[in-house]
Amino acid sequence: MKKINYPVFFPDATRAVLKATDSTDIKGTNTPGILVNTLHLSINPGGRIIDKYQGVRKFMNWDGFVISDSGGFQVMSMAKSGPRKGTITDRGVTFYLTNNKKILLTPEKSIEFQFRLRTDMMVVLDDFTPPKANFNEARETVERTVLWAKRSKDEFEKQCVERKLKDKPLLFGVVQGGEYLDLRRICAEKLIEIGFDGLGYGGWPISENGKFNYDVAKLIADIAPKNYLIYGLGVGKPEEIVGCVQLGYHIFDCVLPTRDARHGRLYIYEATSMDKINIRSPKFYKYYVPSKQEHFGDTRPVSQACDCLLCKNYSRGYLAHLFRIKEISALRLATIHNLRFYSILMEKLASTPAKITQA
RNA sequence: GUCAGGGUGGCAGAGUGGUCAAACGCACGAGUCUGUAAAACUCGCGCCCGAAAGGGCUACGGGGGUUCGAAUCCCUCCCCUGGCA
Secondary structure, eight states, X not given: OOOOOSSEEEEBOTTSSOTTOOHHHXXXXXXXXXXXXXXXXXXXXXXXXXXXXXSHHHHTXXXXXXXXXXXXXXXXXXXXXXXXXXXXXXXXXEEEEETTEEEEEOHHHHHHHHHHHTOSEEEOOOOOOOTTOOHHHHHHHHHHXXXXXXXXXXXXXXXXXXXXXXXXXXEEEEXXXXXXXXXXXXXXXXXXXHOOSEEEEOXXXXXXXXXXXXXXXXXXXXXXXXXXXXXXXXXXXXXXXXXXXXXXXXXXXXXHHHHHHXXXXXXXXXXXXXXXXXXXXXXXXXXXXXXXXXXXXXXXXXXXXXXXXXXXXXXXXHHHHHHHTTOHHHHHHHHHHHHHHHHHHHHHHHHSXXXXXXX
């Protein structure tokens, strides 16, 4: 694996595509890596197709980094909630895809499939602590998360041997436990005992008051050994990423920039040029909603502090037009812009290190 | 000219005596979005007062009438669409 300059943000290409874009678009935004999803890709296109391409990278023609998520988030979003609830036992998670089609995901299967994806970084299957879990419920998810983490690690080592890999992927344990700091601590300690390349801040990182839970974020960063990478799963808003990098985090992934773009919310820096961006100022960016009436006659670019495909070539008025007529290229241009916003953010963070110890 | 069918909120289109400020949809406006069941979802959408519950006013082409009560029934005028002259 090539050397990574941390911190990094990997946008979510869950199904081996960053929605509304293609791999050359992503490359153009200076995005170093992406996240793909084990569960979704094992359903579609499935392992046989992935094998034919010798991994997801060739499948989607992407030569940057790839982290694969285990399906742990889907334990929450599809098995614990949603219209077709699944079932969770110590053995694994059963997802009901249609009324007569189900799939069992186990920690071992998740890891095995991630090897077939040939990703650079892998995440263990975890039992997502629901946002409103009480202490006992949270404790159970921690116990299962640790149990699964151990089995994942064993399967990981087995795969490395079987596949005779000299360049091993990185493996991340995921810390669960909800808002209970003592559970989080126990979970992190047990994961460290098992031994990983890094720890992930899992579960739902937003408190009930809508604020990002920095207490948990800090706890994990503080417990992790010096040589560990720290990964904020599903994190987050730009200011949350800045905050976590200050705590020592290295890796992030999130759907926000891409989803927000498709929903007509762009991020723009409060700056007149790229060098004047100050990510340490409290409100260093704002939202820009292209379709608002006031933008239709605006011939300026969306942002002066951006060098993306959209900002270099098209005006606010043109983008407003594309959104209004629901032209699909609006989604592409907006997505490209938001991805570039995030990659600029990470470039700024890398050039003004806070306490990044990982080389 | 005549026969038939119509004229409903920004558009489209239900409603055909009270439960109608008027369905559904579109458009428009506001908001949400954090390891993607998401190019999605929520809310608002005549005017005025109220934090809200709620209240007042105006409105279903124009005018007039019947009725306790009309977008809905009757008369009349105007306009549109189609068949026949």
